[in-house]
Amino acid sequence: MNAYVQKVYEGLKARNAHETEFLQAAYEILTSISPVFDKHPEFEKAGLLDRFVEPERVILFRVPWIDDKGQVQVNRGYRVQFNSAIGPYKGGLRLHPSVNLSVIKFLGFEQILKNSLTGLPIGGGKGGSDFDPKGKSDNEVMRFCQSFMTELYRYIGKDVDVPAGDIGVGAREIGFLYGQYKRITGLYEGVLTGKGLTYGGSLARKEATGFGLCYFLNAMLKRNGLSAEGKRVVISGSGNVAIYACQKITQMGGKVVAMSDSNGYIVDENGINLDVVKQIKEVERGRIREYADRVPGSVYTEGCRQIWTVKCDIALPCATQNELDLEGAKALVANGVIAVAEGANMPSTLDATSYLQENKVLFGPAKAANAGGVATSALEMSQNSQRLSWSFDEVDSKLKGIMENIFASVDSAAREYGSEGNYVVGANIAGFLKVSNAMMAQGAV
Ligand code: NDP
Numbered sequence: 001m002n003a004y005v006q007k008v009y010e011g012l013k014a015r016n017a018h019e020t021e022f023l024q025a026a027y028e029i030l031t032s033i034s035p036v037f038d039k040h041p042e043f044e045k046a047g048l049l050d051r052f053v054e055p056e057r058v059i060l061f062r063v064p065w066i067d068d069k070g071q072v073q074v075n076r077g078y079r080v081q082f083n084s085a086i087g088p089y090k091g092g093l094r095l096h097p098s099v100n101l102s103v104i105k106f107l108g109f110e111q112i113l114k115n116s117l118t119g120l121p122i123g124g125g126k127g128g129s130d131f132d133p134k135g136k137s138d139n140e141v142m143r144f145c146q147s148f149m150t151e152l153y154r155y156i157g158k159d160v161d162v163p164a165g166d167i168g169v170g171a172r173e174i175g176f177l178y179g180q181y182k183r184i185t186g187l188y189e190g191v192l193t194g195k196g197l198t199y200g201g202s203l204a205r206k207e208a209t210g211f212g213l214c215y216f217l218n219a220m221l222k223r224n225g226l227s228a229e230g231k232r233v234v235i236s237g238s239g240n241v242a243i244y245a246c247q248k249i250t251q252m253g254g255k256v257v258a259m260s261d262s263n264g265y266i267v268d269e270n271g272i273n274l275d276v277v278k279q280i281k282e283v284e285r286g287r288i289r290e291y292a293d294r295v296p297g298s299v300y301t302e303g304c305r306q307i308w309t310v311k312c313d314i315a316l317p318c319a320t321q322n323e324l325d326l327e328g329a330k331a332l333v334a335n336g337v338i339a340v341a342e343g344a345n346m347p348s349t350l351d352a353t354s355y356l357q358e359n360k361v362l363f364g365p366a367k368a369a370n371a372g373g374v375a376t377s378a379l380e381m382s383q384n385s386q387r388l389s390w391s392f393d394e395v396d397s398k399l400k401g402i403m404e405n406i407f408a409s410v411d412s413a414a415r416e417y418g419s420e421g422n423y424v425v426g427a428n429i430a431g432f433l434k435v436s437n438a439m440m441a442q443g444a445v
């Protein structure tokens with residue numbers, strides 16, 4: 001590693017020793033972009049990396065709300081405004097009991113480079129809470145969202161910071177958050193993305209991350225003389241990203257044989273019936289095990305980590321961070337996997353990623369492969385500013401073009417920096433070049 005990069009990383013480690021997810025993301029990014037600092041010694045004098053690894057602002061707040069029994073509950077809310085060099089902060093809100101500052105900082109840090117890769121003018125941010133939406137009534141979720149926004153509203157705005165969905169935040173939560181923002185500020189503006197179609201949402205935003213993942217995968221396969229046609233596919237998760245990845249890869253001729261949730265996974269050798277998954281997950285908010293009760297011949301296994309032992313050609317981790325570890329990577333390689341593309345953020349551990357790459361598995365890293373969601377969010381922002389709505393096909397074809405451009409720039413940055421075929425290095429460098437250029441131009445801020 002470049003000596004300056006190493007020094008910054010050591011300092012980061014000392015200051016944030018307990019932030020394991022953040023340090024994991026930072027280690028991968030800093031290792032990848034190290035050669036850029038060899039080429040640009042002027043970056044050190046400008047303290048560029050010292051600034052890049054510190055969020056511009058961290059907002060941490062109390063979220064009190066009243067449950068259905070009349071009892072006051074308190075959660076912790078976060079918004080990390082990491083980097084605004086190339087545009088207003090942009091990134092999702094996650095509601096999950098595992099949320100803490102380390103998780104939000106890793107997501108925000110990744111988001112800077114992901115948003116840069118889209119080619120659109122959006123900076124990096126992320127937020128959320130340790131609130132668990134599972135088992136809560138609609139009214140409880142509404143009261144939580146209203147309380148969360150009552151604190152957050154003063155820090156966001158259509159040209160300041162534009163949150164969106166992530167784990168546990170979909171159309172229902174965005175609606176409650178939007179209503180409260182409007183009520184407090186009196187502004188009808190595109191302050192959130194992923195909105196409902198009747199109040200400023202964009203067609204194809206719901207589908208965008210999963211579809212975009214498949215467009216990226218397709219470009220990566222094509223570059224290597226391959227295609228998704230006739231391939232066996234395993235997808236972890238059964239939420240927003242997993243469902244629309246399943247839909248698109250099936251259209252591309254792939255056969256999805258397994259999906260999961262945090263309790264376990266199902267295998268259906270006939271190919272997943274996505275209508276059943278949508279009914280269970282989108283309509284009933286149920287568990288994936290119910291699929292086996294409804295689809296004869298399918299099998300449910302308790303425990304989600306073993307999903308990687310299901311034989312496949314293509315694996316799409318679409319659930320959460322570190323869900324694919326070295327053991328999982330070994331099982332995939334032993335079964336002849338040819339490609340892994342990350343729908344979730346940082347789903348592969350560092351050693352899993354290295355193992356897959358060493359074994360010549362095509363590896364599409366999250367910040368490139370799942371950028372279709374935030375890219376389409378930026379398209380939603382454009383539509384809101386214009387006060388126009390584009391058709392599904394118009395948004396979808398822009399999304400496809402963006403994902404193909406992302407692959408091309410990742411591929412060429414990897415080559416330019418002597419790491420041909422290493423799309424992790426390519427994504428980190430390509431994303432960083434634009435942000436570093438903007439930061440240098442804007443002076444020591
Ligand atoms: P959802 O809440 O819709 O779905 C999440 C899925 O992942 C569920 O199946 C959930 O299972 C599973 N999951 C969540 N946490 C865990 C865990 N700790 N262990 C095992 N399984 C878990 O979220 P999304 O589909 O929106 O997000 C999935 C991933 O994609 C996340 O990493 C997110 O950051 C990333 N992403 C999302 C984008 C978007 O536009 N929504 C854009 C880019 C990336 P269960 O129901 O049992 O909790």
Ligand code: 2IT
Nearest residue numbers: 091092164166373374377
């Ligand atoms: O991780 C992500 O890119 C998202 N959750 C989507 C962010 C957004 O602003 O659409």
